[in-house]
Amino acid sequence: xxxLWIDHSITxxxxxxxxxxxxxxxxxxxxxxxxxxxxxxxxYARDAGFGGVPGxxxxxxxxxxxxxxxxxxxxxxxxxxxxxxxxxCAWCLRGVKEHCPARTALGIRGRPGAFAESVSLPAANLHxxxxxxxxxxxxxxEPTAAACRVLSQVSPTASDDIVVLGDGRMGLIVGQxxxxxxxxxxxVGKHADKLAVARDLGLRSVFADDxxxxxxxxxxxxxxxxxxxxxxxxxxxxxxxxVVKSTFHGEAKLSPTAIVVDxxxxxxxxxxxxxxxxxxxxxxxxxxxxxxxxxxxxxDHQAAFDLARQSLKVLLRP
Numbered sequence: 254x255x256x257l258w259i260d261h262s263i264t265x266x267x268x269x270x271x272x273x274x275x276x277x278x279x280x281x282x283x284x285x286x287x288x289x290x291x292x293x294x295x296x297y298a299r300d301a302g303f304g305g306v307p308g309x310x311x312x313x314x315x316x317x318x319x320x321x322x323x324x325x326x327x328x329x330x331x332x333x334x335x336x337x338x339x340x341x342c343a344w345c346l347r348g349v350k351e352h353c354p355a356r357t358a359l360g361i362r363g364r365p366g367a368f369a370e371s372v373s374l375p376a377a378n379l380h381x382x383x384x385x386x387x388x389x390x391x392x393x394x395e396p397t398a399a400a401c402r403v404l405s406q407v408s409p410t411a412s413d414d415i416v417v418l419g420d421g422r423m424g425l426i427v428g429q430x431x432x433x434x435x436x437x438x439x440x441v442g443k444h445a446d447k448l449a450v451a452r453d454l455g456l457r458s459v460f461a462d463d464x465x466x467x468x469x470x471x472x473x474x475x476x477x478x479x480x481x482x483x484x485x486x487x488x489x490x491x492x493x494x495x496v497v498k499s500t501f502h503g504e505a506k507l508s509p510t511a512i513v514v515d516x517x518x519x520x521x522x523x524x525x526x527x528x529x530x531x532x533x534x535x536x537x538x539x540x541x542x543x544x545x546x547x548x549x550x551x552x553d554h555q556a557a558f559d560l561a562r563q564s565l566k567v568l569l570r571p
Contacts, residue, residue, distance in 0.1 A: 255571070256306045256369030257554050259293055265551055268306065268369070276373045277326060278317035279333065283388045283548075284367040284569045285310035286561040287396060287422060288477040292501050293361070294558065308368035308569070309335040309360040312382060312391040322376045332394040334378040334527055335359035351524050368551070370571045380527045383535050392568060393541040394530050396423060400430040401533070402525025403496055409471055411435030416464070418485055419475035420447035422544060422566050423498055427473055428456045429539045436471075447565065450543050464488055467515075473498055479505040482519075491515040496522050541566070 254270045257263055272278045290307045311333065315326045337357045338350030345353050359374065360366020382391045400423070409415055413436040417428045420442025428451065432438045440451040440458045448458035465488065472489040474481040475498040482505045485495045495517060511517065533539040546564035549557035551571055561567040 254370040255551055256365070257308070257551060257569075258305060259307050260304050263294055263307075263554060263558060265554055268365075270365075270369070270371055271373075272317060272319075273373045275319050275321060276375050277315050277319070277322065277379065279313040279331065279372050279374060279379075280316050281311050281313045281367050281370060281372055281571045282330075283312050283392045284308045284571065285392045285396070286557060286567045286569065289361065289500050290368075291558070291562060292477070305360075306365035306367075306369050307360045308366035309358070310392055310395045311367035311372065312388050312394070313367075313372065315379070316371070318376060326376060326379065329379075330382045330388075330391070331379045332382055332391055332527065332531075333359070333372070333374045333380070334398075334524070335361070335395060336524060337364065337375060337378065368554075368569055368571070380531060383531065386531070386535050389545060389568070390534050390541055393426070393534060393539075393544075393566075394527055395524075396426050397430065397530035397534055397539055397541075398525040398527045399423070399498070399523065400427040400525065400539075401529045402522050403427060403473065403498075404430065404434070404529075405525065406520050406522055407471060407494055407496065409434045409436040413437070413470040414468065415439070415471040415473070416441055416469045416485075416488060417473045417475055418442075418461075418481050419473075419477065419499075420444055420451060420458070421475065421477065423477075424473075424475035425451055425454060425456075425544060425565070426539060426541070427475055427498060429454055430533065431471075431473070432456060433533070433538050450565065453543055454540055467491065469493060471496065475499060477501050481505075483507050486511050486517055486519075489515075489517055492517070494518045494520060496520045498522055 338345040338353030357364035451458040
């Protein structure tokens with residue numbers, strides 16, 4: 254099958270494909286380039302041995318299932334959770350496959366991703382896409398689920414002020430998800446065009462240079478940049494909470510003094526639940542069409558990745 258391959262660069266290759274034991278074969282109809290994919294190309298996870306087919310945001314159609322799986326899955330339009338656990342460790346038995354020590358992660362860790370004609374995933378990872386959700390919206394389920402994860406970690410109220418650092422893809426989705434709580438959400442960024450999109454989505458927006466300090470109950474770092482965490486700690490209130498959504502190639506410098514003196518809580522936040530994400534997209538509480546910049550074929554992958562570094566969401570159609 255044709256697939257994009259990351260090593261020290263990204264190339265289009267013909268690669269062998271086989272369905273993993275007890276998994277389903279899914280034809281990818283649309284996939285999204287996210288910040289993690291760009292960081293993988295820049296070297297993120299290379300030290301851990303990553304190399305291969307990237308991509309973890311996708312929508313597709315089930316083409317084959319193993320004998321142990323309900324055949325009614327065949328032909329269904331689906332999205333897929335990206336983490337696959339061993340099924341036997343303490344984490345998996347608690348239903349937290351995201352922290353299984355032996356887990357694989359689609360397009361990130363030990364498992365070929367969705368920038369390809371087909372992917373393999375267990376049926377337990379699949380979620381049917383409602384008919385009213387088009388592919389261009391459904392491809393955003395995975396990042397919207399990651400945004401929903403924040404709401405399972407913190408409980409903001411209408412009286413809280415929340416700042417989301419980063420006016421990119423993840424920042425704009427996180428901002429919309431957090432706004433469903435009634436809290437005042439402000440997107441902070443450096444790009445006038447992206448901040449205008451934030452305003453069109455009903456969010457406040459402020460340029461990064463105009464942000465004050467010690468004013469916010471919650472600050473989410475969605476910058477994808479090493480300096481984002483230190484900025485978040487500077488502007489969160491004493492006893493406030495910083496939620497870290499950024500992954501990047503490199504190290505973040507951070508002095509612990511402000512964290513200790515101001516008793517700041519820092520939370521890492523990663524993958525999240527698909528069901529509420531699908532509901533938010535289907536209901537229109539999270540809008541993603543304004544984020545889409547362009548759609549490319551795999552043949553035009555270089556142009557796609559170049560555009561993804563400077564615009565919002567770029568999609569690939571294998």
